[in-house]
Amino acid sequence: MTEPRGSALGHRLAGRDLTAAPDALNLLESSASADSADRQDLLRATSPAVLGYEPAGHVVGITGPPGAGKSTLISVLVRELRAANRSVAVIAVDPSSKRSGGSLLGDRARIDFDPADKNLLIRSMATGDRLGGLARPTRDAAAALSAAYDVVIVETVGVGQSETEIADIADTVCVVVQPASGDALQFIKSGIMEIPDVLVVTKADLGQIAQRARRDLHSALRSLGATKTSVVAVSSVPPASGITDLIDAVDAHAESVDLATERAGRRRAQALTEFAEEHGRKGMTALGGRRAAVKEVKTLDPTLDVPQMVAELLRRAEA
Amino acid sequence: MSDHRLPKPDRPWMMRTYAGHSTAAKSNELYRGNLAKGQTGLSIAFDLPTQTGYDAGDELARGEVGKVGVPVAHRGDMKVLLDGIPLDQMNTSMTINATAAWLLGLYIVAAEEQGATEDQLQGTTQNDIIKEFLARGTYAFPPAPSMRLIADMVAYTVTNVPKWNPINICSYHLQEAGATPIQEIAFAMSNAIAVLDAVRDRVDESLMPQVFSRISFFVNAGVRFIEEHAKLRAMSILWDELGRERYGVTDDKLRRFRYGVQVNSLGLTEAQPENNVQRIVLETLAVTLGRDARARAIQLPAWNEALGLPRPWDQQWSLRIQQVMAFETDILDYPDIFEGSKVMDGLVAEMLEGSRAEMAVVAEHGGAVEAVPYMKAELVESHRARIRKIETGEMKVVGINDYRETEHSPLTDDSEGGILVVDSAVEAQQTDALVKWRSERDQPAVDAALAEVARVAATPDENIMPATIAAARAGATTGEWSATLRNAFGEYRAPTGVGEAAGSVAGDEELEGLRDEVDRVSEAIGRRIRILVGKPGLDGHSNGAEQIAVRARDAGMDVVYEGIRLTPSQIAASAVQEGVHVIGLSILSGSHRELIPSVIGALKEAGAGDVPVVVGGIIPDQDVPELTAAGVAAVYTPKDYDLTQIISEIVALVAERNGVAQSA
Numbered sequence: 001m002t003e004p005r006g007s008a009l010g011h012r013l014a015g016r017d018l019t020a021a022p023d024a025l026n027l028l029e030s031s032a033s034a035d036s037a038d039r040q041d042l043l044r045a046t047s048p049a050v051l052g053y054e055p056a057g058h059v060v061g062i063t064g065p066p067g068a069g070k071s072t073l074i075s076v077l078v079r080e081l082r083a084a085n086r087s088v089a090v091i092a093v094d095p096s097s098k099r100s101g102g103s104l105l106g107d108r109a110r111i112d113f114d115p116a117d118k119n120l121l122i123r124s125m126a127t128g129d130r131l132g133g134l135a136r137p138t139r140d141a142a143a144a145l146s147a148a149y150d151v152v153i154v155e156t157v158g159v160g161q162s163e164t165e166i167a168d169i170a171d172t173v174c175v176v177v178q179p180a181s182g183d184a185l186q187f188i189k190s191g192i193m194e195i196p197d198v199l200v201v202t203k204a205d206l207g208q209i210a211q212r213a214r215r216d217l218h219s220a221l222r223s224l225g226a227t228k229t230s231v232v233a234v235s236s237v238p239p240a241s242g243i244t245d246l247i248d249a250v251d252a253h254a255e256s257v258d259l260a261t262e263r264a265g266r267r268r269a270q271a272l273t274e275f276a277e278e279h280g281r282k283g284m285t286a287l288g289g290r291r292a293a294v295k296e297v298k299t300l301d302p303t304l305d306v307p308q309m310v311a312e313l314l315r316r317a318e319a
Numbered sequence: 320m321s322d323h324r325l326p327k328p329d330r331p332w333m334m335r336t337y338a339g340h341s342t343a344a345k346s347n348e349l350y351r352g353n354l355a356k357g358q359t360g361l362s363i364a365f366d367l368p369t370q371t372g373y374d375a376g377d378e379l380a381r382g383e384v385g386k387v388g389v390p391v392a393h394r395g396d397m398k399v400l401l402d403g404i405p406l407d408q409m410n411t412s413m414t415i416n417a418t419a420a421w422l423l424g425l426y427i428v429a430a431e432e433q434g435a436t437e438d439q440l441q442g443t444t445q446n447d448i449i450k451e452f453l454a455r456g457t458y459a460f461p462p463a464p465s466m467r468l469i470a471d472m473v474a475y476t477v478t479n480v481p482k483w484n485p486i487n488i489c490s491y492h493l494q495e496a497g498a499t500p501i502q503e504i505a506f507a508m509s510n511a512i513a514v515l516d517a518v519r520d521r522v523d524e525s526l527m528p529q530v531f532s533r534i535s536f537f538v539n540a541g542v543r544f545i546e547e548h549a550k551l552r553a554m555s556i557l558w559d560e561l562g563r564e565r566y567g568v569t570d571d572k573l574r575r576f577r578y579g580v581q582v583n584s585l586g587l588t589e590a591q592p593e594n595n596v597q598r599i600v601l602e603t604l605a606v607t608l609g610r611d612a613r614a615r616a617i618q619l620p621a622w623n624e625a626l627g628l629p630r631p632w633d634q635q636w637s638l639r640i641q642q643v644m645a646f647e648t649d650i651l652d653y654p655d656i657f658e659g660s661k662v663m664d665g666l667v668a669e670m671l672e673g674s675r676a677e678m679a680v681v682a683e684h685g686g687a688v689e690a691v692p693y694m695k696a697e698l699v700e701s702h703r704a705r706i707r708k709i710e711t712g713e714m715k716v717v718g719i720n721d722y723r724e725t726e727h728s729p730l731t732d733d734s735e736g737g738i739l740v741v742d743s744a745v746e747a748q749q750t751d752a753l754v755k756w757r758s759e760r761d762q763p764a765v766d767a768a769l770a771e772v773a774r775v776a777a778t779p780d781e782n783i784m785p786a787t788i789a790a791a792r793a794g795a796t797t798g799e800w801s802a803t804l805r806n807a808f809g810e811y812r813a814p815t816g817v818g819e820a821a822g823s824v825a826g827d828e829e830l831e832g833l834r835d836e837v838d839r840v841s842e843a844i845g846r847r848i849r850i851l852v853g854k855p856g857l858d859g860h861s862n863g864a865e866q867i868a869v870r871a872r873d874a875g876m877d878v879v880y881e882g883i884r885l886t887p888s889q890i891a892a893s894a895v896q897e898g899v900h901v902i903g904l905s906i907l908s909g910s911h912r913e914l915i916p917s918v919i920g921a922l923k924e925a926g927a928g929d930v931p932v933v934v935g936g937i938i939p940d941q942d943v944p945e946l947t948a949a950g951v952a953a954v955y956t957p958k959d960y961d962l963t964q965i966i967s968e969i970v971a972l973v974a975e976r977n978g979v980a981q982s983a
Contacts, residue, residue, distance in 0.1 A: 026898040032845030094818075100834055101847070102872040106818045108893065109882035112810070115892035122896055126847065126877045237461060238809025 006038030010045025013148040018087065021121050024144055028137045029125070040307050043140055046147035047305035054260045057089075057146030060250055061170030063133060063156040068176045069202040070155055071110035072236040077153070078111065078120065080243045086150040087119040091142060093135050095157050096126045103127075107155065121149070132165050133157040139169045139270065143305070167194055168266055172253045174198040174246070179206055179213035195226045197253045204235035204242050228256070264302030271309030272297050279314065286317035328652045331359075331645035332607070333616035335412060336634045337581060339364035339389035341745045343399040346389040349631060351403060358638055360410040361442075362618050363400070364388035365422070367857035367908055370457040371884070372418045372801025375749040378886055382913030383857045384746035387628070388414075392753055392796045397425040398432060407435035411442035412487075412579065412616065417459035419446040420468050420783055421800045424791035427480070431792075443484040443535060443579070446472060449510045450489045452691045452813040453698060454496035456859015456883045459801055462688050464776075464808035468783060470517040475784035477522065477529050486514060487537040487579065490554075494539035495585045496862050497702025500550040501670060505677030506687070506694050507536065508557050513687035515566060521782075531562050532573035535615070541583045542598050544605035548657070549666035551578070551605070551612035556671060579616035580606045589625040589957040591718035591725050592737075596622045600640055607644060609663075611655040617641055625957045626731070627738030627939045628909060695816035699865050706866055710961055719960055736939045741909065753796065760794035768793035769803050776807035815861070817868045817880050830873060833967050836982060837875035840970055843979040844900070848970065851899040853881030853890055855918055858908035863935055867903055870962040874970070887914065891921035894930055900973045906936040916949040931972055935965075 003011070006027060012020035027038055048054050062070055074090060081088050092107035105124035113120055125135040133156035145152045156166050167173050175196035199217055204210040214233040221229050230249040234242035272293060276284055287293040296316060300309050336353050339346040350361055365388040368380035374392055375384045384390050391397055401409075406429065415422045423444050430440055448465040451458040458465065469486060476485040490498070490507035498506065511534060518530050536554065540547045555576035562574035582602035587595045599619050606614040619637035621629030629637075644650060657663040684690035708714035715721050731737035768790040775786045790800055841847040852868045854861060861883050868880045879897045881890070894902055902922075906914060915934055922928050934946060935955040943954050952972055955965055974981070 022895050022898050026846065029898070030845035031842075035845055096877075097872060100873050100875045101838065102875040103877045104818050104868060104872045105877060105879045105897075106815055106882075108879055108897070109815055110812055112812075113889075113892070115886065115888040122893075124877075124879050124897055128847070237463075 004038060004041055006035075006041030007045045009038075010042040010144070010147075013042075013046050013144055014051055016087075016148050018118060018121065018148055021089065021145060021148060022123075025123055025137075025141055028140045028144060029135075039140075042144060043305045043307060046144045047303065047308070048260070048263075049301065049303035049305065049308070051147065054263060055143070055147035057149045057152050058250070058254050059142045059146050059152045059154065059169065059171045061154045061156065061166035061173045062176060063166050063173065064158055064176030064200075065178075066158045068158070068178050069236060070158060070176050071107045073176060073200065073202060073234060074107075074153060074155055075111040076234075076236045076240045076243050077246065078113070080247060081151055082117065082120060084247075087148075088151045088153065089121040089123070089145045089149040090153045090155065091123050091125055091138060091145075092155045093125045093127060093133060093138060093157050096128050101128075121145075127157060134165050134169070139306075142169050164194055168270065171257070171259060171262065172197045172250050174200050174250065176200045176202055177213075177217075179203055179210040189220065189224070195221065195224070195229055197229060198246070198249045199229055199231045200246060201231065201233045202236065204233040205237055210235075228253075260302070267302075267304070267306050267309060268297045268300065270306050271300070271313065274306065275310050275313045278310065279317070283314070283317055287313065323653060325652060325654060329610070329613075331651060332614050332641075333360040333410060333579075334358050334638060334641045334645075335360045335362035335579075335616055335618040336638055337362045337364050337414065337618045337620075338634060339366075339400075340387075340628065340739065341385040341389070341741050342749065343389055343391060343396045347400050347402050347404075350400075352631060353634070353638065354404070356635060356638060357642060360412065360616060361404070362412045363414065365413070365415055366390045367457065367859075369422070369797050370415060370418065371857050371859075372421075372459045372797060372805070373857070374796050374798030375746060375753055377798060379857060379884065380746075381856075381917070382746070382910035383908060384749050385741050386909045387858075390749050391422065391425065392749070392798070393756055393794055394425050394428045394432075394791050395756060395794075397422075397429040401426075401429050401433075405435070406430040406433050407439040409441070410616075412445075412618075413442065414445045416445050416448055416451050416455075416457055417465065418797060418801055419444040420472050420787050421791070421797060423472065423476075423480075423483075423485075424784070424787040427788055428791045437480045438482070440480050441482045443487050444472065445489065445537065446486040447489045447510065447514075447537075449513065449687050449691065450492045451859070453506070453695050454492040454860075454862070456813070456861055457857070458811060458813060458859075460804060460808040461811040462691065464804070465811075466513065466517045466688060467779065468804075469514055470521045471783045473514070473518045473530055473533065474521045475782055477526055477533055479784075481529075484533055484535045484577075487535050488514065489537045491537050491539040491581055493698065494541060494583065495860075496698045497585075497705050498698055499701055500546060501673035501677055502694075502697060502701060503539065504550060504554050504557065504670060504674040505681065507538075507554070508561065508674065509678050509681040509687040509690070511536075511558075512561070512565070516686070519566075527566050528568040528570060528573045531566050531568045532575075536576065536578040538578050538580050538606070538614075539583055540580055540602045540605035542586050542601050544601050544608075545662070546666060547602070547605035548609050548612065549663055549670055552609065552657075552663065552667045553670035553674060554578075555612050556667070557674060576612070577615050579618070580614045581618045581620060582606070584620050584624050586716070587620060587622075587625045588716060588718050590723070591728065592623050592626060593728060593730055594718055595620075595624070596636070596640075599637065600644075603640065603644055607650055609655050609657045610653070611657070623730075623737055625937065626736065627937055628741065630737075630739045692814040692816070695814050696818075699816035699869065702862055702866060703869055706960070706962060710963070716960075719958065736941050738939060743913065746913075756794070756796070764793045765790070765795050765799070769795055769799055772800060772803045773807055776804055812882060815865065815880055815882050817865050817872075827963075829963050833963060833970065834875040836967070836970055839982055840974045840977075840979050841875075843974075844977050846898075847875070847877045848901070848973050849877045849879065849897065849899040850901050850903055850969065851879045851881060851890070851894050851897060852903045852905075853885050853893070854883045854905050855885050855887060855890060855914045856906060856908060856910045857884055858906060858910070859883050860907045861905070863907070864903075864905040866962060867905070867935065867965070871903075871966050871969070874963070874966045876966075876970075887917040887921040888925075890918050891925040891927060894922060894927050895925050899930060900977065901969055902930055902932045903969070904932060904934050906934065906938075909937065911936065911938055912942060912945065915946055915951060919950045929976070931976055933969060933972070935959075
């Protein structure tokens with residue numbers, strides 16, 4: 001008997017067979033109920049519970065306002081990472097039209113890639129009916145791909161609550177801002193924006209302006225007590241500059257945190273959100289209310305994937 | 320003597336034909352034939368590899384060598400191309416942009432070999448990069464170094480090649496990309512400002528009046544020829560104003576608005592193509608009728624442009640239109656016939672007002688270079704609105720959306736379908752000839768010359784022209800010069816404009832119905848229908864691909880828009896990585912017979928051979944069976960003007976290939 005599609009794809013990813021990635025993403029994006037079991041199998045096969053370890057791929061979120069230069073930055077970032085022989089998957093999210101449901105996924109056109117490079121994947125995603133900066137399958141896709149690729153870059157739409165959402169799925173969050181806009185500073189100060197792990201000031205080719213912006217942001221973050229956030233100035237136009245600084249800052253962040261704990265925490269939070277969405281007030285009441293539910297979810301095996309956690313919560317609620 | 324007659328008729332404008340194909344030798348033969356027929360200037364069409372800086376044999380040049388123009392790789396090619404044509408007397412227009420500095424270098428060297436000096440040379444290099452970013456797609460370098468190359472050329476020619484027009488600011492291609500007359504005026508003027516400002520930094524201030532006077536324009540004229548004439552009068556007023564106010568040019572003569580023209584190709588139809596002849600004639604009136612805004616040089620498209628490449632006979636017909644207009648009619652006998660016309664004055668006033676407002680918007684964006692994304696999005700939107708008007712019948716196009724019944728046209732009866740077909744052996748010949756050229760030249764001299772180009776490129780204060788001319792003399796190739804600059808400047812992908820295009824207006828029932836169908840099929844497949852839209856090869860005319868992308872989005876599909884200049888393997892890799900259900904490819908350069916089978920081959924190799932491919936563009940009827948045999952699911956040509964219909968057929972194709980039953 002051949003192995004079911006979902007777990008076969010999952011095992012191939014876990015074995016770092018990168019050719020499985022496009023099909024895996026097709027499956028994760030599928031909303032067909034017939035694919036539901038396969039989808040869960042795939043996630044399970046790439047979960048820490050089954051692997052016995054946290055997937056090694058570093059999930060890096062890149063967000064920031066439209067026009068800040070995210071795609072161009074990613075283009076040079078990818079080139080640099082590939083030059084260092086690290087495999088890279090990019091998930092670029094663009095908004096869907098409210099009226100038609102369709103989307104124009106144009107980021108790919110802005111990222112240079114070598115078609116012969118088997119260690120690089122670029123995948124566009126549309127937000128679909130979801131508000132915000134990510135698509136419904138983005139979380140699952142990032143989780144599954146992190147079992148196969150060294151680095152998984154997730155580029156958000158860049159409007160609304162993108163940076164909050166991306167913090168729920170990325171190990172390291174980079175917020176990209178242009179030197180001239182004071183928005184980032186205002187947003188951080190007012191608490192609208194969560195403090196990113198890395199703040200990237202683009203257009204460093206502007207010289208002094210970019211350097212001043214970098215210093216201003218740096219001191220503002222210090223005054224808010226955010227001592228861990230690095231501020232990096234980069235230029236994506238040739239000759240590109242600051243890209244290795246950015247990679248170093250992202251790597252340094254990854255080393256400074258306990259990934260297993262962080263990820264388990266995010267999976268728990270996500271499981272709770274999904275449980276609440278699926279089972280509503282009744283489900284939450286059965287768990288003893290929101291506060292009790294938060295405590296309950298912390299007792300779950302941290303290596304479980306999100307659907308398993310949801311299932312376990314449901315079992316306890318019904319018990 | 321009377322006020323309503325000229326003492327003697329005006330001299331006619333310069334008459335050219337945009338021409339070149341296959342090889343330098345074949346094109347030379349064509350030029351000599353055209354000159355013998357009474358053509359008074361040359362207009363060189365280069366092939367896409369030459370325009371974008373690749374040599375024959377490069378992967379990106381595949382299928383494109385000698386197709387839409389002549390390949391010119393080195394001074395040897397240029398010499399053959401211009402053999403027997405005295406360059407000290409000829410007036411030559413070269414449609415060349417990203418690599419303009421290089422081709423001017425080759426031209427100067429070819430003239431030198433004939434014994435002509437730089438100060439004798441007359442002609443024009445198109446050299447307008449902003450419109451390449453906006454509409455035509457043959458750019459090579461990022462905006463800043465591209466503008467520097469232009470400024471270098473202007474600064475060099477104004478002192479060394481004083482009769483040369485170093486740049487033709489093009490509003491032509493903006494109209495082809497859908498620009499309204501006001502956008503055409505405003506974007507072209509803003510573009511000129513960006514160029515002049517860049518040059519001002521590189522020449523002595525005292526030279527600015529001279530610089531200003533060397534800037535010429537290349538405009539378009541559509542079939543609404545009265546409005547089009549008003550557009551040119553408005554441009555001439557704005558130009559005069561700009562010279563006086565912004566650049567302090569006090570000599571009236573140096574502020575004259577000088578323009579050449581190629582009349583509209585966008586409005587030429589594939590259906591009943593003989594009707595294009597009267598369109599071309601009427602459009603020519605727009606640029607000849609009023610003396611105060613008459614063209615200096617005219618080249619006319621051929622009646623069969625929407626079918627494929629014109630043959631010498633087709634081009635002769637267009638030249639004869641010009642000659643009849645200039646020599647048989649009384650158009651050149653009178654002073655300006657619109658002076659005092661209420662209609663003309665009113666139209667010009669409207670255009671001036673609209674253009675000034677639009678120029679202010681571009682200025683607010685920081686000028687034309689910074690405003691490229693804005694202008695691009697505006698053009699895509701205007702083009703969308705134009706197509707919509709044709710679809711709804713609000714804009715009538717005879718033979719397309721009205722009066723479609725027709726007798727059989729005998730004009731397309733020959734075995735090639737009434738067009739020129741370039742021998743596909745040309746590419747291999749050119750590639751081999753290049754190998755031979757390289758083996759016979761002084762390689763250390765070439766290496767040293769290119770190293771000097773690289774050094775100057777990295778030294779922004781130095782002018783690129785002397786090193787470029789030296790490299791041309793040493794025997795370097797177009798691809799080598801361009802690669803040297805690509806190394807120094809980096810590469811660039813222009814904005815696509817599609818992301819910002821407005822959605823369709825509500826109340827389009829056909830589109831509403833299509834959305835329901837897209838939803839139904841998507842649900843059955845499990846994912847929203849995904850289409851990859853892109854352009855293989857070097858052809859940068861992306862208007863059609865952009866409009867398909869926007870309409871597919873409006874129909875509810877997820878559209879991965881890849882843009883221009885893609886290799887078959889890039890398209891295949893994208894199709895696999897993106898998990899698309901269908902691929903739409905657009906080609907207008909005539910390279911479909913080579914490129915489309917390559918794409919399908921690459922898809923099979925990448926394991927995506929089952930993804931259906933549809934093709935759009937200028938595809939002659941007789942090529943369709945070959946494409947179908949190669950595995951193409953459907954072919955669309957300019958006569959398929961209803962985009963919603965095209966998208967609905969694509970949806971049906973996706974449904975069929977994925978086993979989704981037809982809706983009840």
